[in-house]
Amino acid sequence: MFALMQSSNVETLHFIVDPETGLKAVIAIHNSKKGPALGGCRYLAYVDEESAIEDAIRLAQNMSYKAVLAGLPFGGGKAVIMRPAHVPNRAALFESFGRFIETLDGRYITAVDSGTSSADMDCIAQRTQHVTSTTEAGDPSPHTAMGVFAGIRTTALARLGSDNLEGLRVAIQGLGHVGYALAEQLHAAGAELLVSDLDSGKVQLAMEQLGAHPIACEALLSTPCDILAPCGLGAILNSHSVAQLRCAAVAGAANNQLSSLQVADHLENRGILYAPDYVINSGGLIYVALQHQGEALGTITAHLSRIGLRLTEVFAHAQAEKRSPARVADMLAERLLNVG
Incomplete structure (x- = not known):
């Protein structure tokens, strides 16, 4: 993991596990020199935790490159939620993820990505303001x-x-x-x-x-x-x-x-x-x-x-x-x- 972080120049990795909702997630912040890290939240089934972490790291780097070449005042980050086989309450899971994002004090802003929707972002928005692609914000x-x-x-x-x-x-x-x-x-x-x-x-x-x-x-x-x-x-x-x-x-x-x-x-x-x-x-x-x-x-x-x-x-x-x-x-x- 550390070798991949070094080779990709990722700044930080953040992990959360919430057994009550089934949440297992990682947020990779690649670069924050230009501003807070902005990047989507994936909600997919992964074969193992290492695959999810690698996905987050590589996509976070991609987001940094994307933002800087687009001339945006943001850095790059990515969130990956490992989709469990059974989800008792999807809204509760994403609200829990919103609480996690809030603990990062604005260093990461999330958005829709593969497997997530504006409705999921609405749930996240119940717990943090560091989210976009909500129903009100519109589909990108x-x-x-x-x-x-x-x-x-x-x-x-x-x-x-x-x-x-x-x-x-x-x-x-x-x-x-x-x-x-x-x-x-x-x-x-x-x-x-x-x-x-x-x-x-x-x-x-x-x-x-x-x-x-x-x-x-x-x-x-x-x-x-x-x-x-x-x-x-x-x-x-x-x-x-x-x-x-x-x-x-x-x-x-x-x-x-x-x-x-x-x-x-x-x-x-x-x-x-x-x-x-x-x-x-x-x-x-x-x-x-x-x-x-x-x-x-x-x-x-x-x-x-x-x-x-x-x-x-x-x-x-x-x-x-x-x-x-x-x-x-x-x-x-x-x-x-x-x-x-």
């Missing part, structure tokens, strides 16, 4: 999708020479809140959609509403397309899956898409342009961060437009230095985190 998913859509246009311009998505074949892996909202925007722009999801109902809906072509989950990565958009859980890109890819670029909403940084080099060697996940999917963070500060929707939308500009900067550096955009983005983020 549409804003994540807006940012990813803008990033796909930027990626298409950099790799294919045009940001016109008319007729472009985009393969979307995962049709959750962000993935489906992205699919809607791509459909409106005239893109041809190839979609997969473990939920056949979501695939059917995309077929009926968006004219999408269904692809089996295990076949999506090897299906020819212009852009692959991973929008599910992370680590979808590894040495084996990258060898199967038949796309010009990867640009999607999922966090931690790369199983390791070396995979980014494999993509580069294959001539596949990679849009670093924490750059392209920062729209949700931008929304929750600025909304938490009381900014108007117009200000938030204007800030979202900078995602494409940051990606353009990353791609330009990568091309000039003959390096993967993932390595360039890491370098830029670390440099900005160490300023001041």
Whole structure:
């Protein structure tokens, strides 16, 4: 654990166990130089405690990079709640987690993530003010999708020479809140959609509403397309899956898409342009961060437009230095985190 903390430069880890509610959680605070750590709360089943801790640490680092490259006055953190097999009272569990957050005196602000909802954030808000993505604050998913859509246009311009998505074949892996909202925007722009999801109902809906072509989950990565958009859980890109890819670029909403940084080099060697996940999917963070500060929707939308500009900067550096955009983005983020 300590080795992983050191390699990821995590500042602190915080643990809580509440037998009464079944709560077992960890909060990783990666960096707080720019402001309080902001990051979502995952509520998932894990095979063991070590996996949950590793998830929190890696995602917290991702959030620090995401925040600093988005120009936000926040650090990066992440919460992981290990979902128990039986939950007697979900509301009580999240209220207990809210009490835990309150003990950190504002050093960490939580938000929705995989497995959690605005209703869960409402429960947390009963015990602490250091929470966003509540029912009143609104769902950040549409804003994540807006940012990813803008990033796909930027990626298409950099790799294919045009940001016109008319007729472009985009393969979307995962049709959750962000993935489906992205699919809607791509459909409106005239893109041809190839979609997969473990939920056949979501695939059917995309077929009926968006004219999408269904692809089996295990076949999506090897299906020819212009852009692959991973929008599910992370680590979808590894040495084996990258060898199967038949796309010009990867640009999607999922966090931690790369199983390791070396995979980014494999993509580069294959001539596949990679849009670093924490750059392209920062729209949700931008929304929750600025909304938490009381900014108007117009200000938030204007800030979202900078995602494409940051990606353009990353791609330009990568091309000039003959390096993967993932390595360039890491370098830029670390440099900005160490300023001041």
